[in-house]
Amino acid sequence: MASPTKRDRKRKRPAVPDDSPNFCLRIFTLDDTKDGKKELLETVVRTYRDRVADHIFLTVPKCEQPWKIQLRKSPRHERMWLEKGWEEFANFYKLDQGDFATFIYEGKHSHFQVRIYSSTDLEIDYPIRGGGSDSIRPKRKETGAVIAISSPSGSSADEHDYDLSWVSSFRSDKPFLNIRIPAKALAFRVFINQSFASEHFYKAGTSCDLTLQNILGDKIWTIQCCSYKRSNGRIQAIISGAGWKAFRQDNHLEEGDVCVLELIEELKCRVSIFRAKK
Structure with missing residues (x-):
């Protein structure tokens, strides 16, 4: 054949x-x-x-x-x-x-x-597109927030609507940052509040290594923290790298969990974890 x-x-x-x-x-x-x-x-x-x-x-x-x-x-x-x-x-x-x-x-x-x-790790609000003609693209909006930034008193300073009342019990006299964990597919990085990052971590346009310590103080992780300028001129802060991925895996973080980064020393944070699912 x-x-x-x-x-x-x-x-x-x-x-x-x-x-x-x-x-x-x-x-x-x-x-x-x-x-x-x-x-x-x-x-x-x-x-x-x-x-x-x-x-x-x-x-x-x-x-x-x-x-x-x-x-x-x-x-x-x-x-x-x-x-x-x-x-x-x-x-x-x-x-x-x-x-x-x-x-x-x-x-x-x-x-x-x-x-x-979007760059905030949230799915966009899709415009309607018909078979014959396109609709006008509405202003992009997301359905929740990735992060919330808190002042030392614990009050929220973020503009998003996401309900973080269940983590509001955290109190500290030190600056702290709340980070809501995105989906597993985005394990390699997470966006954070630029104002907090530029005030406590690095100068705009630069980067640094940030140390995370668990609440017991017996384990640490080194993560990368940096910023970049988006096309609209906005400066965006981000933490990423193998260290962040290892931190997420080691602590079995799931989507919706909140990590509170409490600044205890220069470029060193103690982390408290609040689980989204009980």
Whole structure:
């Protein structure tokens, strides 16, 4: 029996299997929101380069028809870019530096479900997009807060609405910061209040190593704390790195838990943990 030709093998190539890994697309600079400028990561290319067509279709909440985005590939398919349609998509959802989107294979060739998150780690409030014309993009809002900053007296100084009354029992005569833990998918970093960070941790535009100590004082973690300037001119503070991920894992932190960082020495904080789930 004759062996199948290369053309036959290509014709019979299966679509993306149901268990293909989901992937995350991050916006690092405003260039990432322009046509032909957003390149997919190498790991994503290796998984999907021969299994997606010249276009991909993105299904987003409150969108009647999927977005059709042209996918440009290098001659050897070792690199891929989102091209025609991508800038329109990015503008419609007002993607900005620090935002990201998750891509979930939908079970159909080249179709993905997409969820979009702002730089505060909260899912955006999606605009309605009809089949024939786009609606006007409303002002972005999120459904909760990632962090709350408290004064030494314990009163909240954050503008968000998230109810943290169950952690209000904490009292200290030292400056302290409340950080609400985001989803597990975001374990590598968390945004914090810029005013508190610049006053107690570092000068704007710089970074530092911050030591976290558990309440017993028998274990410490070193995390990275820094800031960056977003495209709208706003300075955003963030803690991240392997140390933060280890801290989260070692303390079995879950989404919704609150860590209170109490400044006890220069660049050293004692951490109290309040669990969201009893």
